[in-house]
Amino acid sequence: MSPSARWSLLAVPAALLLGFIYLWPSLGLFRTAFNETSATGAMIEALSLKVWRELMADSFTYELTLNSLWLSVTATVIALCIAYPISLFLFRTESRFRGLLAVMAIMPMLVSGVVRIFGWLTILGDQGMVNSAARWLGLISTPMHLLFNWTGVTIGLAESILPYMILALLAGFGRLDRALEEASRSLGAPPWRTFLRVTLPLSLPAIVLAAGLGFVLSMSAYITPKLLGGGRVFVLATEIFEHATTNANWPMASAMALYTLALMLGFLALANVLSRRLAQ
């Protein structure tokens, strides 16, 4: 073994460990999706497509798929509308506090998800911040229901994917050339036109990649739909968990997980192709 190749021995413990706790279980999940479930709920070793047929024949699967897609798209669009100005601001600012502002923008990523969800319960609840403010302003007499429905889940989810999208946008803004914007300004274009004709088109590849990331994160989010949905919001992620734990129907949980993963990979590939096209 050459001296330089001997370094590879240092990677052996990590490779063994991840083989044991990541690769092997992942293969196991794949295998489980082709087992069967008996009428009593016990798992039967098999090599069949029975659960897949069940999954595809159930109209609830399509309802869940549409719910997940719609939720993910709306949360991603909302998050993008907030992440874009923040990222552009962080990219351009010459403030002394740029470092602090960047940390603040991605702070939610580091604070426990349950903590932030509790924050949304306080903001959106029937006696929460939004309803109190609206009542005080005389806008409403009965509370608006913003929680335990799609509204609450969409808002909470948009906020939870925000920091990831800000990081993705910031990484993509590297391509933005200030000289082009200044040229546009000096030729007499008003700021809004410079933004629409120069800044926005140049940052489109970054936008598409960030949106792809936000979408994938939303599709697999479990805690937010579960807690802010209050058991009334059904998406693929909540159903996978339900099948795995409460129903103990492992083949179905595995099949649904693979189905969701395939959907996500499809959309991610689409975003990648689109981003590359736009970058040309």
Place this chain on the structure above:
Amino acid sequence: MTGAGRALSLVATLSYALIMAPIVVVVVMAFSADSFILFPPSGFSLRWFKTLVSNAPLMKALALSAQIALVVTVLSLAVGVPAALALEKGEFRGRDGLRGFFLAPLLLPTLIIGLALLLFFTPLKLTATLPGIALGHMTVTVPFVIRMMSTAFSTLPDNVEAAAATLGAPPWRVVWRITLPLAAPGVIACSALSFLLSFDETVISLFVSGPRASTLPVEMVRYVEGRTDPMIAALSVLLIAGTLAIVIIVERLVGVSRAVGQS
């Protein structure tokens, strides 16, 4: 035109308000004197902190989470730092493939990892045990440590190492006396973030926890599902304070955006 411009700064300020809102609201709520979620609170008190301290399940879960996070951090560094060294210093066949394998778990949603671990751990009787939950968290922390330490090692100035090697130091001594001390800030920041990642890990824990052993985020989820009173806010304040401390440490040592970025 230099800087951000007035319109953009205004929009950014509004966006910041939205980002910080849930965190700020939780801090105010923690000092509420009410028995339910009412914002703004009708009065302020420390009663929810007292209730929290006397809540046995949550305190037990807090202790277990701290224990698990500590074990996970030590083990993840023990296997992750050497692996990162191998990726950055070694030149062997299949190195890029190995890097891909090490970082792959970061791309898979924790929902899928959690399910895979539940199926794998149940026959082994590892669910709802400290080793089981710790191993579960390591699917996230080990790849994270490898990614962060690879970046840290690759950005070290290599002239000092080259000088030591030229002067006849064997490679292991160069690593021990030069590389690791130079990378010390990165290692400390990496430990702090691994601890945080394990401590806050929720989805994988929900799959592999049980009545016998459950972590703090799992107990918090159960509590919030059952009822909503300001006690979780009191607990959140403690967690936010802990997170802030870690963020400050990491920011001082390596910079938070760089540490958690995807690069």
